[in-house]
Amino acid sequence: MSNPKVAIVGAGLCGSLMAIYFAQRGWHVDVFEYRKDVRGVDADAGRSINMALSHRGIEALKQIDMFAAVEPYMIPMKGRAVHMQDGSISFQPYGTQKNHVIYSISRKVLNEILLTAADQYDAIEVHFEKKCLQYDAINQILVFEDQQSSKISQHQYDYVFGTDGAFSKVRKALMKKDRFNYSQDYIPQGYKELCLPCSDDGNFLLEKEALHIWPRKKFMLIALPNMDGSFTCTLFLDYDGQPGFDDLNSEDQVNTFFKREFPDAFALIGNVSEQFFANPTGSLATIRCDPWNIDNHVLLLGDAAHAIVPFFGQGMNASFEDVQLFFQQLDQVGIDQAIVGFSKLRKKDADAIALMALENFVEMRDSVSDPSYLARRKIAQKLEKENPDSFQSRYTMVSFTSIPYAEVYQRGVENQKIIDTYILQNKAL
Amino acid sequence: MSNPKVAIVGAGLCGSLMAIYFAQRGWHVDVFEYRKDVRGVDADAGRSINMALSHRGIEALKQIDMFAAVEPYMIPMKGRAVHMQDGSISFQPYGTQKNHVIYSISRKVLNEILLTAADQYDAIEVHFEKKCLQYDAINQILVFEDQQSSKISQHQYDYVFGTDGAFSKVRKALMKKDRFNYSQDYIPQGYKELCLPCSDDGNFLLEKEALHIWPRKKFMLIALPNMDGSFTCTLFLDYDGQPGFDDLNSEDQVNTFFKREFPDAFALIGNVSEQFFANPTGSLATIRCDPWNIDNHVLLLGDAAHAIVPFFGQGMNASFEDVQLFFQQLDQVGIDQAIVGFSKLRKKDADAIALMALENFVEMRDSVSDPSYLARRKIAQKLEKENPDSFQSRYTMVSFTSIPYAEVYQRGVENQKIIDTYILQNKAL
Numbered sequence: 001m002s003n004p005k006v007a008i009v010g011a012g013l014c015g016s017l018m019a020i021y022f023a024q025r026g027w028h029v030d031v032f033e034y035r036k037d038v039r040g041v042d043a044d045a046g047r048s049i050n051m052a053l054s055h056r057g058i059e060a061l062k063q064i065d066m067f068a069a070v071e072p073y074m075i076p077m078k079g080r081a082v083h084m085q086d087g088s089i090s091f092q093p094y095g096t097q098k099n100h101v102i103y104s105i106s107r108k109v110l111n112e113i114l115l116t117a118a119d120q121y122d123a124i125e126v127h128f129e130k131k132c133l134q135y136d137a138i139n140q141i142l143v144f145e146d147q148q149s150s151k152i153s154q155h156q157y158d159y160v161f162g163t164d165g166a167f168s169k170v171r172k173a174l175m176k177k178d179r180f181n182y183s184q185d186y187i188p189q190g191y192k193e194l195c196l197p198c199s200d201d202g203n204f205l206l207e208k209e210a211l212h213i214w215p216r217k218k219f220m221l222i223a224l225p226n227m228d229g230s231f232t233c234t235l236f237l238d239y240d241g242q243p244g245f246d247d248l249n250s251e252d253q254v255n256t257f258f259k260r261e262f263p264d265a266f267a268l269i270g271n272v273s274e275q276f277f278a279n280p281t282g283s284l285a286t287i288r289c290d291p292w293n294i295d296n297h298v299l300l301l302g303d304a305a306h307a308i309v310p311f312f313g314q315g316m317n318a319s320f321e322d323v324q325l326f327f328q329q330l331d332q333v334g335i336d337q338a339i340v341g342f343s344k345l346r347k348k349d350a351d352a353i354a355l356m357a358l359e360n361f362v363e364m365r366d367s368v369s370d371p372s373y374l375a376r377r378k379i380a381q382k383l384e385k386e387n388p389d390s391f392q393s394r395y396t397m398v399s400f401t402s403i404p405y406a407e408v409y410q411r412g413v414e415n416q417k418i419i420d421t422y423i424l425q426n427k428a429l
Numbered sequence: 430m431s432n433p434k435v436a437i438v439g440a441g442l443c444g445s446l447m448a449i450y451f452a453q454r455g456w457h458v459d460v461f462e463y464r465k466d467v468r469g470v471d472a473d474a475g476r477s478i479n480m481a482l483s484h485r486g487i488e489a490l491k492q493i494d495m496f497a498a499v500e501p502y503m504i505p506m507k508g509r510a511v512h513m514q515d516g517s518i519s520f521q522p523y524g525t526q527k528n529h530v531i532y533s534i535s536r537k538v539l540n541e542i543l544l545t546a547a548d549q550y551d552a553i554e555v556h557f558e559k560k561c562l563q564y565d566a567i568n569q570i571l572v573f574e575d576q577q578s579s580k581i582s583q584h585q586y587d588y589v590f591g592t593d594g595a596f597s598k599v600r601k602a603l604m605k606k607d608r609f610n611y612s613q614d615y616i617p618q619g620y621k622e623l624c625l626p627c628s629d630d631g632n633f634l635l636e637k638e639a640l641h642i643w644p645r646k647k648f649m650l651i652a653l654p655n656m657d658g659s660f661t662c663t664l665f666l667d668y669d670g671q672p673g674f675d676d677l678n679s680e681d682q683v684n685t686f687f688k689r690e691f692p693d694a695f696a697l698i699g700n701v702s703e704q705f706f707a708n709p710t711g712s713l714a715t716i717r718c719d720p721w722n723i724d725n726h727v728l729l730l731g732d733a734a735h736a737i738v739p740f741f742g743q744g745m746n747a748s749f750e751d752v753q754l755f756f757q758q759l760d761q762v763g764i765d766q767a768i769v770g771f772s773k774l775r776k777k778d779a780d781a782i783a784l785m786a787l788e789n790f791v792e793m794r795d796s797v798s799d800p801s802y803l804a805r806r807k808i809a810q811k812l813e814k815e816n817p818d819s820f821q822s823r824y825t826m827v828s829f830t831s832i833p834y835a836e837v838y839q840r841g842v843e844n845q846k847i848i849d850t851y852i853l854q855n856k857a858l
Contacts, residue, residue: 179668179712183612239608283608 004335007032007142007157009132010164013107014302014319016114016126018163020064021327023121030155031118032130032144034164038111049193050224050232052077052211052313053110054102054399060320063327069113074103075225081210082368087264091210092368092377095393096385100400102211102313104224135160135173137294159335160298163319166287168304174294181290187309187358189219189236190245190281196269198229205268206231213364214262219243220365221262233265236284236365245281284309286354292343296336301326305343306350311361312398314353321402322346352405356398356412379419391418433764436461436571436586438561439593442536443731443748445543445555447592449493450756452550459584460547461559461573463593467540478622479653479661481506481640481742482539483531483828489749492756498542503532504654510639511797516693520639521797521806524822525814529829531640531742533653564589564602566723588764589727592748595716597733603723610719616738616787618648618665619674619710625698627658634697635660642793643691648672649794650691662694665713665794674710713738715783721772725765730755734772735779740790741827743782750831751775781834785827785841808848820847 006022008015011033022029035041053074061067078101079093094100118124129147136143142155162170174180199205204225206212212223212231218241223231238244248254251273258266258273266272287307292300302319325346329338367373383391394412397403403411435451437444440462451458464470482503490496507530508522523529547553558576565572571584591599603609628634633654635641641652641660647670652660667673677683680702687695687702695701716736721729731748754775758767796802812820823841826832832840 179615179714181614183614185610185612186608285608 003028004158005156006030006159006161007155008161008163009135009142009170010034010162010168010304011111011115011126011128012163012165012302013111013114013316014323015161015163016111016118017060017064017066017320018161018301018323018326019118019124019126020066020114020121021323023118023123024064025327025330026123028123029125030157031124031126032132032142033126033128034131034147035128036147037115037126037128038108039115049108050104050106050226051110051310051316052102052224053105054313054317056314056321056402057317059402060324063324066114066117069117070105070110073109073113073227074105075227076101076209077104077211077224078209079211080368081207081212083212083214083262083264084369085216085261085263089207091207092374093381095396095400096381096388097400100396102399104211104226106226107316109227132164132169135162135170135298137173137176137298140297158297159339162298162300162304163302164304166285166303166307168300170298171289171300171304173298174289174292174300177294181288183288184285185287186283186285187361188238188241189361190239190283192235192237192245192276192281193279194233194235194269194272194275196223196231196233196265202229204229204231213368214265215365215367215369216261217366219261221265222364223265233269236361239281248276251277286358288351288354290343290347292347293339296339299326299339299342301342306347306354308350308354308357309361310357311364312353312357314357314398318350318353318405349405352409353398356394356405356409376419376423379422380415383418383422391415432457433587434585435459435588435590436584437590437592438564438571438599439463439591439597439733440540440544440555440557441592441594441731442540442543442745443752444590444592445540445547446489446493446495446749447590447730447752447755448547448553448555449495449543449550450752452547452552453493454756454759455552457552458554459586460553460555461561461571462555462557463560463576464557466544466555466557467537468544478537479533479535479655480539480739480745481531481653482534483742483746485743485750485831486746487532488831489753492753495543495546498546499534499539502538502542502656503534504656505530505638506533506640506653507638508640509797510636510641512641512643512691512693513798514645514690514692518636520636521803522810524825524829525810525817526829529825531828533640533655535655536745538656561593561598564591564599564727566602566605566727569726587726588768591727591729591733592731594732595714595736597729599727600718600729600733602727603718603721603729606723610717612717613714614716615712615714616790617667617670618790619668619712621664621666621674621705621710622708623662623664623698623701623704625652625660625662625694631658633658633660642797643694644794644796644798645690646795648690650694651793652694662698665790668710677705680706715787717780717783719772719776721776722768725768728755728768728771730771735776735783737779737783737786738790739786740793741782741786743786743827747779747782747834778834781838782827785823785834785838805848805852808851809844812847812851820844 006027006029008018008029008031011031015031019029019031058067061070079091082090118126130144131147133145134143140156144153162168164170208225214221219237221233221235223233225231240246243257248257254273254276286309292305301322308315326338326342380393384393397408435456435458437447437458437460440460444460448458448460487496490499508520511519559573560576562574563572569585573582591597593599637654643650648666650662650664652662654660669675672686677686683702683705715738721734730751737744755767755771809822813822823837826837
């Protein structure tokens with residue numbers, strides 16, 4: 001097979017990154033995307049518009065020399081700014097070293113940079129507005145509907161990569177196979193995005209270099225900075241709790257709730273109830289499946305293989321790391337073996353970050369305002385500062401290293417015992 | 430709504446039972462079945478052809494006066510006949526009372542009895558060879574393809590019940606809804622059915638009134654008696670273990686494996702390798718989802734809602750109990766509330782029996798030949814015999830009572846502590 005035919009379904013963050021990895025190795029790839037070219041359209045209102053880029057994502061960008069192009073659009077977030085109900089704000093740094101920083105970046109801008117980079121390669125052809133209807137795994141044929149003409153087209157490929165997100169169409173071909181394990185688990189909370197604008201003179205109205213959290217135990221508001229001086233706030237709240245989305249049905253109810261729970265954010269956002277009813281409420285699920293391939297000809301990566309909740313800021317980072325690790329395998333053992341072996345290699349790490357992302361929701365909405373949690377966190381940071389080679393906090397390992405997620409999880413469990421011992425020996429707490 | 434239109438999709442065991450429950454309450458129901466009328470066709474080779482009927486299934490049959498019709502076809506199994514590799518056989522009674530018996534019954538015969546009973550009601554119309562293509566939940570329209578004419582037909586119903594099994598088409602409508610939780614988890618083992626024939630003069634070649642087990646730790650063979658003097662044997666074995674289905678590729682390999690592991694069964698079956706390659710290998714999954722309804726107009730019951738592995742012999746019994754409990758609700762609160770509330774009521778029990786069925790595989794293939802397990806089992810039976818009101822084994826509660834499965838699970842955990850205490854106090858073991 002001198003010129004194998006390769007298709008990537010989905011030109012989002014994961015798919016467009018993958019195309020560049022292929023092109024840099026001299027492979028020709030066709031990339032199919034359901035949506036219009038993101039470069040020609042306004043941002044979707046209410047879609048997750050900024051995200052946290054950290055070590056793993058950065059490493060994957062560096063491998064293809066894309067980091068320099070992305071860096072100017074990254075806003076460092078050095079820690080959490082925790083907003084209490086009484087209006088006080090405390091700052092909790094993320095790490096112990098200068099480079100222990102995560103970065104806010106616009107999903108749209110990052111995708112645009114990757115697509116523009118892809119344009120530089122003759123080997124990459126991106127086909128927009130092609131909706132994948134089906135992947136026929138027996139004949140290895142992809143079926144698309146053109147979103148302009150409604151024309152159906154069929155394409156045979158030797159290798160198909162499904163980077164088409166949590167609701168992957170490519171995954172449906174795997175669902176039809178016997179013995180395909182699959183789960184989708186929604187959490188009881190939904191989310192709603194609201195824009196907190198910049199000041200009239202274009203300045204940030206909250207501390208710029210922080211991820212802001214209003215932890216309220218059962219629910220929370222967060223805010224990430226944007227390049228234009230605004231913040232994107234996201235409310236995470238039960239659908240049918242007290243309070244809950246199902247309960248907030250009038251402008252009055254929404255305003256009363258925000259005024260009570262997030263008085264500073266309420267004042268700064270200005271038109272809370274207007275945005276609240278204009279923007280959709282999104283749901284949040286963990287999607288797990290296994291295996292991620294059929295034989296040696298189709299493979300899922302990124303959210304299509306393992307969608308996770310956003311509370312560790314690792315969805316995109318994990319997807320980018322997938323791509324980097326997949327090409328490491330491809331370089332070592334060839335594409336067929338890389339496809340066949342990838343989920344065996346990576347699945348346990350996807351499961352680990354899925355679990356840690358769920359656990360981190362509790363940390364963000366509740367623990368960050370808990371004195372005992374804060375005391376333990378302080379000890380962890382002290383241990384890490386004094387002896388960074390032998391102790392790293394779970395947050396540090398996830399966000400600032402490439403230690404496989406499954407190993408991070410195990411070491412995180414060990415950490416708790418180490419902190420227990422420290423407390424006993426030092427009579428701390 | 431004086432004459433609500435009711436459809437049941439699937440005329441297997443659960444759907445045909447449900448139709449009779451409706452008809453006895455004066456409701457008209459249309460029942461749609463993909464397959465031909467089971468009464469006109471031979472049994473599917475290699476499909477699960479007999480099953481264990483116990484208390485919960487029997488109670489559901491009694492509610493509609495169907496038990497008398499079924500009873501003549503039931504073969505009591507009073508316990509496990511455990512076949513060791515050295516040829517020795519030990520008998521382990523299932524319970525402590527005379528009526529602690531489970532019954533082997535043919536799936537086909539039971540389905541035939543229920544369909545014939547359904548024929549007696551003008552209110553029931555069964556439509557065979559109608560393949561459900563889709564349920565359009567927004568317009569409440571069922572779409573079928575006639576398997577003879579290939580004609581497509583559409584039908585509007587007020588209430589749709591999906592009793593169409595583990596690979597339910599009705600469930601696909603629920604999959605399209607936001608926030609539908611779903612999982613399918615395959616176990617690493619597959620199964621293969623083989624017929625152990627009767628003697629030339631029509632007699633049973635193994636003890637008739639027992640469920641036979643050949644426990645071999647990682648795998649096992651079981652056999653259930655049939656009315657014609659034969660047994661249906663089922664081999665449960667890893668796909669890719671040592672040994673495993675993937676390894677047994679020649680007649681020689683199969684015969685060598687059976688001769689070594691199940692010498693008595695091998696001799697009695699006669700043509701093991703011939704049947705082995707003629708019959709399919711089946712996979713085994715647990716399917717969980719939540720909720721089981723959309724609003725008040727569609728509800729899944731039985732395997733469509735909660736398919737489980739067969740190791741507790743409770744798949745059919747749980748489905749039948751679903752039907753009985755659903756109509757208890759319907760009688761009390763009306764059909765709309767019964768549909769809306771059913772999965773809240775029943776889901777935890779479905780989850781509990783799913784888990785117990787998985788755990789029972791370990792018990793059957795391994796523990797039944799373990800001295801420590803047998804000693805604990807003996808204590809449990811002694812406690813149950815001496816004080817049946819305060820102690821019942823988990824097996825007894827599952828198979829011989831209507832205690833909700835979730836409560837059984839909890840009490841089973843308590844039981845282990847009670848047995849621990851007994852051992853300590855009596856220095857038993």
